[in-house]
Amino acid sequence: MWQGMKYPVVIRNTKGEEVQCRYVVTCAGLYSDRISELSGCNPDPQIVPFRGDYLLLKPEKCYLVKGNIYPVPDSRFPFLGVHFTPRMDGSIWLGPNAVLAFKREGYKPFDFSARDSMDIITKSGLIKLVFQNLSYGVNEMYKACFLSVTVKYLQKFIPEITINDIIRGPAGVRAQALDRDGNLIEDFVFDGGVGVIGNRILHVRNAPSPAATSSLAISGMIADEVQQRFKF
Structure with a gap:
C-alpha cells in the first residue's frame, strides 16, 4: 500500500511488465500527441x-x-x-x-x-x-x-x-x-495531464530543431520545467 502511494504512476507495456514511478516525463516524438491525450491533455497540437x-x-x-x-x-x-x-x-x-x-x-x-x-x-x-x-x-x-x-x-x-x-x-x-x-509550431510545447495521476506527468509535445545538436540545452530546459511543475 505504501509503495503504491509513493509511486502512484504505473507504466505497463504490452507484455504486462510494469514500472512504478513518482513522476513521468514523456518525449514521444511522432506519438507525443497521442501519449499526451492518454493523460487527459488537449489533442492540439x-x-x-x-x-x-x-x-x-x-x-x-x-x-x-x-x-x-x-x-x-x-x-x-x-x-x-x-x-x-x-x-x-x-x-x-x-x-x-x-x-x-x-x-x-x-x-x-x-x-x-x-x-x-x-x-x-x-x-x-x-x-x-x-x-x-x-x-x-x-x-x-x-x-x-x-x-x-x-x-x-x-x-x-x-x-x-x-x-x-x-x-x-x-x-x-x-x-x-x-x-x-495550419500554423507550424516552432517552439517548445510542454503539457501536463489532469487528475491525481495526470498532474504527475510532463509531456514534451514539441522541441524545436536542431534537437540533436541542442540536446544538452534542451535537456536543461526540460529539467527546469520539471522543477517548476513538480516543485522539486
Missing part, C-alpha cells in the same frame, strides 16, 4: 509526419565537398532545405527534402496507415497549411519523385555534380507539431 529523403554523393565525387553547404532557408518553414553534409565516415549526404508521410513511421514513399492518414486530414490543420503553401508542397513532391530536378537544384551550389554522381540514401521522419489553423 497534432503531430504531422514529414519524411526527409537523403541522397548520397558517390565516393569518387566526395572530393567536391570540403565542408557543410547550406542554402538560405525559407523563413516561412522550419525546414532548412537540401544541404551538403560531410559525415565522419567520409560520405557526403545531400538533403533532406520535406514531403508529407502518410504513416507516422513512414520511412518509405509508399508506407501507409489509414488511421494516421485520417488523423492528419481530420484532426490537424494540414488542409489549411496545404492551401496556404500549395506551390511549395508541390515543388517538394516533384523533387522527391524526379532526381534530375533535385540535381538541377544542387548544381546551383556545385555545378560539376551530375545525376550519375548521386544515389538514393536513407530517410528520416520529422514529427512536426501543427495547430488547427
Whole structure:
C-alpha cells in the first residue's frame, strides 16, 4: 500500500511488465500527441509526419565537398532545405527534402496507415497549411519523385555534380507539431495531464530543431520545467 502511494504512476507495456514511478516525463516524438491525450491533455497540437529523403554523393565525387553547404532557408518553414553534409565516415549526404508521410513511421514513399492518414486530414490543420503553401508542397513532391530536378537544384551550389554522381540514401521522419489553423509550431510545447495521476506527468509535445545538436540545452530546459511543475 505504501509503495503504491509513493509511486502512484504505473507504466505497463504490452507484455504486462510494469514500472512504478513518482513522476513521468514523456518525449514521444511522432506519438507525443497521442501519449499526451492518454493523460487527459488537449489533442492540439497534432503531430504531422514529414519524411526527409537523403541522397548520397558517390565516393569518387566526395572530393567536391570540403565542408557543410547550406542554402538560405525559407523563413516561412522550419525546414532548412537540401544541404551538403560531410559525415565522419567520409560520405557526403545531400538533403533532406520535406514531403508529407502518410504513416507516422513512414520511412518509405509508399508506407501507409489509414488511421494516421485520417488523423492528419481530420484532426490537424494540414488542409489549411496545404492551401496556404500549395506551390511549395508541390515543388517538394516533384523533387522527391524526379532526381534530375533535385540535381538541377544542387548544381546551383556545385555545378560539376551530375545525376550519375548521386544515389538514393536513407530517410528520416520529422514529427512536426501543427495547430488547427495550419500554423507550424516552432517552439517548445510542454503539457501536463489532469487528475491525481495526470498532474504527475510532463509531456514534451514539441522541441524545436536542431534537437540533436541542442540536446544538452534542451535537456536543461526540460529539467527546469520539471522543477517548476513538480516543485522539486
